[in-house]
């Protein structure tokens with residue numbers, strides 16, 4: 001990164017002229033509204049916002065690459081996860097980590113901006129000793145505060161947020177957690193980390209029936225290291241959903 005120290009990156013940093021990877025900031029300037037969605041410094045107009053604002057989890061790969069056009073998001077997408085943070089996350093296990101991620105997102109976003117005096121400061125930065133992987137995730141996915149949520153995900157800071165919108169934010173953050181930590185073993189007796197729907201990357205913990213012996217090619221591909229966004233879910237007359245628990249267990253739930 002030219003001219004920018006990694007530690008000084010803030011949510012309005014830009015690196016528009018970087019010869020390798022130019023990155024920008026799409027946060028509108030106060031009192032100086034340029035065309036919405038363009039870089040506040042150089043005016044670059046790079047993002048298909050309509051597509052991002054569909055908030056479609058099946059299109060999460062596109063949303064992530066759109067976010068990476070921002071200097072700050074890109075920094076957070078790739079920020080080094082300190083060993084202590086990684087270890088703590090893995091120690092928690094999938095269910096607990098997922099619950100903590102959800103809690104962090106809810107507490108950051110449930111209130112309107114004007115109801116939260118700390119909006120913009122409620123999520124610890126990666127350099128803080130209280131930062132956990134879910135906070136890295138929130139900054140990277142712009143689910144850290146109502147301000148970021150507004151301009152990147154088109155969820156107005158002064159409107160009440162709906163449960164569905166909150167769930168979308170949780171899924172984005174969880175997608176980041178999984179990308180950064182990689183597949184890790186769920187706790188004993190816990191079924192599943194991923195729920196694959198056709199073409200979607202939606203993750204859910206499940207308490208479903210374990211049906212041993214149903215192993216899909218798609219699941220095999222994922223376990224082999226492919227992005228799960230590319231995995232195809234098998235839904236058929238027999239199988240409703242498939243989960244992958246840890247590295248080697250594949251679970252499915254029968255329809256009905």
Ligand SMILES: [Zn+2]
Nearest residue numbers: 016024039042
């Ligand atoms: Zn720019």
Ligand SMILES: [Zn+2]
Nearest residue numbers: 120144145148
């Ligand atoms: Zn923010």
